[in-house]
Amino acid sequence: MKKLITTIFTITLLLIVNPVNSHVGSPGVIFEGEAGKYKIMVNVNPPDVIPGTANVQIYTTSEGIEKILLRPIYWYTGDKGSPRAEEALLLKDTPGQYQGEVWMMENGAASIEVKIIGENGEGTVLVPIMAVSTAQKEMEPTLGWILAGLGIFLVILMITIIGNSVSDATVAPGEVKANLKRKKRIGMAVATVILALILYGGMNWWNLWAERYQRFMFKPFQANSSIKDTESGKKMIFQIDSSYLKTRPNSLSFKYMIPDHGKLIHMFLIREGSLDAFAHVHPTRVDSLTFELNLPPLPNGKYFVFADIVRGQGFHETIADTLEITEQEVKFQLASNKEIPTWQPSDTDDTYIISNPVLPEQTMLATSNIVTCGKPGIKTPLPDGSSAIWENDGESLQANRLYPMTFSIFDPDGEPAELEPYMGMMGHAVVMKHDGSVYIHLHPVGNYSSATQDLIQRRISGDEGMPRKFPPAEQFKDSVDQVIAGIQAMSEKDRNDYLMELMGHNRETIQGEGEHEGHSVVTFPYAFPEPGNYRIWIQMKRNGKVLNTAFDAVVTE
Amino acid sequence: MDLSINSPEATLKKSHSKAIAGNLGIPLFIYATAIASLSIIIGLIWDISWHTSVGRDGLLSPPHLFIYLGAVISGFFSGYQVLKTSFWGSREEKDKSVKFWGVFYGSLGGLFCIWGCFAMLTSAPFDDWWHNTYGLDVTILSPPHTVLALGMFMVQFGAMISVLALQNQEAPSHLTEKQKKLRNIILRGIFIFTAGIFLAMLFTISSEYQGRHDMHSVSFYIVGAIIYPLFLSTVACASKLKWAATYTAGVYMLILMLMVWILPLFPAEPLLGPIRNFITHYNAFEFPLLMVIPALAIDFIMQRKGHINNWLLALIIGPLFLAIHIAVQWPMGNFLMTPLAQTWVFGQESWYFGADPDWQYRFAFADWMESSGWELVKGLLIAAVIAILSTRLGLKWGTWMKNIKR
Numbered sequence: 001m002k003k004l005i006t007t008i009f010t011i012t013l014l015l016i017v018n019p020v021n022s023h024v025g026s027p028g029v030i031f032e033g034e035a036g037k038y039k040i041m042v043n044v045n046p047p048d049v050i051p052g053t054a055n056v057q058i059y060t061t062s063e064g065i066e067k068i069l070l071r072p073i074y075w076y077t078g079d080k081g082s083p084r085a086e087e088a089l090l091l092k093d094t095p096g097q098y099q100g101e102v103w104m105m106e107n108g109a110a111s112i113e114v115k116i117i118g119e120n121g122e123g124t125v126l127v128p129i130m131a132v133s134t135a136q137k138e139m140e141p142t143l144g145w146i147l148a149g150l151g152i153f154l155v156i157l158m159i160t161i162i163g164n165s166v167s168d169a170t171v172a173p174g175e176v177k178a179n180l181k182r183k184k185r186i187g188m189a190v191a192t193v194i195l196a197l198i199l200y201g202g203m204n205w206w207n208l209w210a211e212r213y214q215r216f217m218f219k220p221f222q223a224n225s226s227i228k229d230t231e232s233g234k235k236m237i238f239q240i241d242s243s244y245l246k247t248r249p250n251s252l253s254f255k256y257m258i259p260d261h262g263k264l265i266h267m268f269l270i271r272e273g274s275l276d277a278f279a280h281v282h283p284t285r286v287d288s289l290t291f292e293l294n295l296p297p298l299p300n301g302k303y304f305v306f307a308d309i310v311r312g313q314g315f316h317e318t319i320a321d322t323l324e325i326t327e328q329e330v331k332f333q334l335a336s337n338k339e340i341p342t343w344q345p346s347d348t349d350d351t352y353i354i355s356n357p358v359l360p361e362q363t364m365l366a367t368s369n370i371v372t373c374g375k376p377g378i379k380t381p382l383p384d385g386s387s388a389i390w391e392n393d394g395e396s397l398q399a400n401r402l403y404p405m406t407f408s409i410f411d412p413d414g415e416p417a418e419l420e421p422y423m424g425m426m427g428h429a430v431v432m433k434h435d436g437s438v439y440i441h442l443h444p445v446g447n448y449s450s451a452t453q454d455l456i457q458r459r460i461s462g463d464e465g466m467p468r469k470f471p472p473a474e475q476f477k478d479s480v481d482q483v484i485a486g487i488q489a490m491s492e493k494d495r496n497d498y499l500m501e502l503m504g505h506n507r508e509t510i511q512g513e514g515e516h517e518g519h520s521v522v523t524f525p526y527a528f529p530e531p532g533n534y535r536i537w538i539q540m541k542r543n544g545k546v547l548n549t550a551f552d553a554v555v556t557e
Numbered sequence: 558m559d560l561s562i563n564s565p566e567a568t569l570k571k572s573h574s575k576a577i578a579g580n581l582g583i584p585l586f587i588y589a590t591a592i593a594s595l596s597i598i599i600g601l602i603w604d605i606s607w608h609t610s611v612g613r614d615g616l617l618s619p620p621h622l623f624i625y626l627g628a629v630i631s632g633f634f635s636g637y638q639v640l641k642t643s644f645w646g647s648r649e650e651k652d653k654s655v656k657f658w659g660v661f662y663g664s665l666g667g668l669f670c671i672w673g674c675f676a677m678l679t680s681a682p683f684d685d686w687w688h689n690t691y692g693l694d695v696t697i698l699s700p701p702h703t704v705l706a707l708g709m710f711m712v713q714f715g716a717m718i719s720v721l722a723l724q725n726q727e728a729p730s731h732l733t734e735k736q737k738k739l740r741n742i743i744l745r746g747i748f749i750f751t752a753g754i755f756l757a758m759l760f761t762i763s764s765e766y767q768g769r770h771d772m773h774s775v776s777f778y779i780v781g782a783i784i785y786p787l788f789l790s791t792v793a794c795a796s797k798l799k800w801a802a803t804y805t806a807g808v809y810m811l812i813l814m815l816m817v818w819i820l821p822l823f824p825a826e827p828l829l830g831p832i833r834n835f836i837t838h839y840n841a842f843e844f845p846l847l848m849v850i851p852a853l854a855i856d857f858i859m860q861r862k863g864h865i866n867n868w869l870l871a872l873i874i875g876p877l878f879l880a881i882h883i884a885v886q887w888p889m890g891n892f893l894m895t896p897l898a899q900t901w902v903f904g905q906e907s908w909y910f911g912a913d914p915d916w917q918y919r920f921a922f923a924d925w926m927e928s929s930g931w932e933l934v935k936g937l938l939i940a941a942v943i944a945i946l947s948t949r950l951g952l953k954w955g956t957w958m959k960n961i962k963r
Contacts, residue, residue, distance in 0.1 A: 049691065081832045083612075103613055105829050137690045143686060150678075150679040154676055157671070157675070158672060160658065161668045161669060164655045164657060164665060165665060168656065169722070170957075172727070173649070173962075174652065202700060205700055213692075
């Protein structure tokens with residue numbers, strides 16, 4: 001009985017998780033909200049090598065700020081173990097924009113404390129980040145040549161020194177000694193051999209160092225996606241590669257996966273190259289490493305697969321893979337062909353959209369309900385007759401600058417639309433660079449993990465001690481399955497209310513104020529990590545139906 | 558109005574003092590390299606203290622500046638000496654130098670200093686790249702730090718060799734007996750000074766195995782047997798002073814003790830999380846090993862038995878040194894764990910800011926730290942053999958150094 005209570009308690013605690021910064025190539029963590037009476041957006045770029053420095057940008061429209069202080073807080077040592085805060089400095093040419101650096105010394109769950117001091121008192125927020133080494137760098141050729149040159153100089157000089165040490169240097173001025181030249185030559189030869197051995201040893205040592213770094217470097221999980229024909233249609237099988245046990249031996253078992261917005265996996269399938277087919281699906285668990293779903297009727301082609309998962313301690317990550325869809329029965333060849341595929345979604349929240357390809361020269365898929373992608377600042381019609389506009393005052397988008405990315409939705413009459421929560425949030429967005437090197441799943445409050453924020457907050461207040469011991473894996477897994485089944489069995493309204501409550505929201509606050517200005521606007525704060533061409537898919541809900549749309553954006557340096 | 562700058566008296570005084578310095582035949586670069594050597598060891602110990610107290614540093618932190626200042630001083634003065642002798646030097650000056658690469662003339666010590674300077678300067682961009690690639694440093698020994706350490710060793714060795722060459726040359730004939738005596742005292746003093754710094758450097762580099770928690774473990778004595786008999790017998794052999802090893806050990810102890818006493822007087826605050834030990838002042842570096850006691854034995858034997866076969870000499874000095882070293886450091890290890898040692902004089906309350914101050918073995922030996930039984934006997938026998946070999950090598954090295962004349 002005690003075991004059962006512990007399990008239920010732990011799972012309830014873990015369900016509060018709102019981990020939304022699963023990503024590929026987009027490491028920045030964004031927070032939008034209020035610190036005391038100050039409205040701020042924070043963009044944290046964690047270091048790619050640990051130990052290293054995190055770059056923090058703060059944007060605010062609030063007046064009367066005297067200073068902004070930044071501090072790293074590790075879950076393990078709490079705020080008492082953190083050094084004194086560093087000041088973020090106001091950038092000269094951009095009013096309301098501050099920038100600072102925070103040193104992150106150890107791997108693990110951490111957060112950046114942002115403290116605002118000003119006329120309206122003090123306000124503090126915690127932005128959770130994961131401190132992990134992800135980068136593997138090569139030496140730039142210029143530095144390489146300079147160091148090689150100096151190295152060669154040092155080797156030659158040392159050979160010279162040793163040669164002279166055993167010959168000329170031992171002779172007093174005017175003194176004559178026999179065999180000096182021979183001694184010098186032997187000395188130089190011995191020195192050459194010794195130096196070669198030292199250099200060889202040094203090289204091996206360097207390699208060992210690099211290997212050790214590799215071992216501790218963050219390695220994403222791998223998976224294999226495949227398609228299986230069954231009586232009920234095509235099924236996609238998503239098999240997580242168990243070899244992670246070798247590369248990440250201390251990793252928490254997949255049996256400790258926990259649901260995010262009521263789903264164990266949020267998976268996105270995006271057609272490679274043209275990005276004209278997009279699906280947001282939620283595979284169901286077959287066993288701890290195998291998941292399956294009824295494959296949506298997507299056109300043939302190669303697909304990017306991104307699966308966002310969360311495990312027990314709130315570590316959220318993306319498993320990336322590809323999938324080849326062939327011999328799909330649904331015919332997309334003719335625009336007039338209105339054949340409706342007999343697709344039975346394995347999860348009621350599974351959706352897909354077909355849109356125009358990213359490049360004009362790519363062939364448009366022939367299907368009746370094509371979504372035409374919008375551009376920043378231009379009103380775009382949506383399939384149900386409503387329209388969306390990416391609020392943008394004509395400025396071009398730049399990499400590494402934080403944008404609110406605000407979308408206003410209008411109903412068919414041109415009036416602001418009445419949006420409803422979709423899986424407990426007012427909107428879901430996926431940002432992807434055309435080549436697939438950047439992918440991120442965003443929600444309106446930014447992309448930080450509220451679970452980690454909550455845990456560290458409780459650690460600071462002294463309520464939380466050392467990590468809670470997890471119940472046995474099988475027991476945990478079964479309980480999570482039961483919780484998910486329970487959520488699935490709820491009516492849609494109950495489900496949304498339940499999910500929102502878990503995240504500390506209620507329908508009134510989420511729809512009315514704070515993160516959304518009214519019911520028709522949805523904002524996804526985001527900083528594009530690198531220049532390039534991006535497509536952004538937005539998913540919202542209106543009149544009980546999921547509204548899918550997409551926008552294209554060009555991001556410059 | 559001050560006219561004294563150009564007054565005949567002032568000019569006369571100036572040229573007179575220059576004549577005295579010049580007459581002693583000790584070039585300026587000798588003093589410069591000795592100061593460079595000191596600057597490096599101060600910078601290095603301060604830097605370690607900085608890492609255990611403040612944590613965050615950059616390429617141009619004050620301790621790094623001390624270290625690089627040492628590199629620049631030694632490189633500049635030695636480089637100047639080489640260029641001056643090569644292109645503007647007299648025949649006599651060239652005869653006292655080593656010729657290399659066809660055109661250059663310089664002292665051997667100067668060449669070591671130049672090598673050290675370049676190695677140290679090379680390590681800076683290398684280390685910077687290393688931090689960006691593998692993370693900011695948390696260890697003393699990494700490849701770029703090794704390049705830096707080799708550079709530091711060479712600068713300090715160069716300082717020793719430079720002064721030794723002068724000591725081994727005939728004093729200039731125009732010197733009076735009194736001047737010759739003064740010259741000898743200065744040269745021998747500088748040699749001991751630079752040798753003491755070199756010993757401090759050896760200790761610092763191996764300090765990961767030389768702390769109070771290591772003093773009951775065989776690894777402490779094996780590392781000690783590799784380093785100390787080698788270096789102290791070298792010095793005893795090369796110097797013309799009677800108690801050279803003892804003085805050298807004394808200089809090493811004095812430098813380390815001064816660093817223990819001075820650094821904690823200054824405020825310091827950890828700037829990196831996570832912080833477990835909250836300190837307000839610098840942590841001291843290690844209290845020195847009581848090296849003068851075993852060093853006395855080396856000098857004593859060298860005086861009594863210096864003439865015998867070097868292998869026999871090594872057979873006596875090596876085990877004797879080790880025995881005294883154990884007899885001194887083993888109880889010293891116990892003492893350093895007591896509250897008496899947790900004072901300003903011994904600085905043992907110093908504790909890395911990231912380490913748990915309530916660790917149960919902060920002032921105690923854990924089982925795994927102490928060698929005992931057969932492991933201890935075997936380890937000490939190995940250490941004794943190493944001490945013999947290292948003494949023998951030291952005597953060889955010292956004999957070579959005694960012969961350096963340029």
